[in-house]
Amino acid sequence: xxxxxxxxxxxxxxxxxxxxxxxxxxxxxxxxxxxxxxxxxxxxxxxxxxxxxxxxxxxxxxxxxxxxxxxxxxxxxxxxxxxxxxxxxxxxxxxxxxxxxxxxxxxxxxxxxxxxxxxxxxxxxxx
Numbered sequence: 001x002x003x004x005x006x007x008x009x010x011x012x013x014x015x016x017x018x019x020x021x022x023x024x025x026x027x028x029x030x031x032x033x034x035x036x037x038x039x040x041x042x043x044x045x046x047x048x049x050x051x052x053x054x055x056x057x058x059x060x061x062x063x064x065x066x067x068x069x070x071x072x073x074x075x076x077x078x079x080x081x082x083x084x085x086x087x088x089x090x091x092x093x094x095x096x097x098x099x100x101x102x103x104x105x106x107x108x109x110x111x112x113x114x115x116x117x118x119x120x121x122x123x124x125x126x127x
Contacts, residue, residue, distance in 0.1 A: 006031055006032065006033045006034075007031070007032045008029060008030065008031050008032075009029075009030045009031075009032070010027065010028070010029055010030070011027070011028050011030055011073075012025060012026065012027040012028065012073035013025065013026060013028070013054055013070055013071070013072070013073060014070070014071040014072065014073055014074065015054070015058060015060075015068050015069065015070055015071070016068065016069045016071065017060035017062060017063060017065050017067070017068050017069075018065070018067040018068065018069060019060060019063055019065035019067055020060060020062050020063040020065060022060055022061070022062035022063065024061060024062075025073055025074075026046055026054065027046065027073075028044050028045065028046050028051075028054065029044075029045045029046075030042060030043075030044055031043040031044075031045070054070070055070065058070060
């Protein structure tokens with residue numbers, strides 16, 4: 001099959017497994033091709049490896065489940081950053097971002113809970 005035209009697009013997606021709650025993000029290089037007979041086809045690559053389309057049959061990289069929610073990039077990393085404990089900078093001073101997160105959480109109270117993505121998505125599950 002002879003290739004006539006190709007266009008490359010870079011896209012990233014966030015994924016959340018509805019089975020185990022694992023969340024991750026992946027960037028893709030998407031190559032749109034048209035062969036000599038005029039048929040269009042798409043090739044996805046991630047980290048230099050050819051991969052199947054993440055939009056057709058997403059699979060959880062943690063448990064292998066196929067009930068995976070696809071979201072725009074940045075959704076998972078934003079939640080993961082909010083769940084990290086604030087760290088002091090080299091001078092012992094907190095950055096403005098860390099201060100706003102620190103003031104939003106009361107200093108005294110029950111111990112911090114480790115939240116999983118499945119906990120955050122629980123209100124959206126159907127019973």
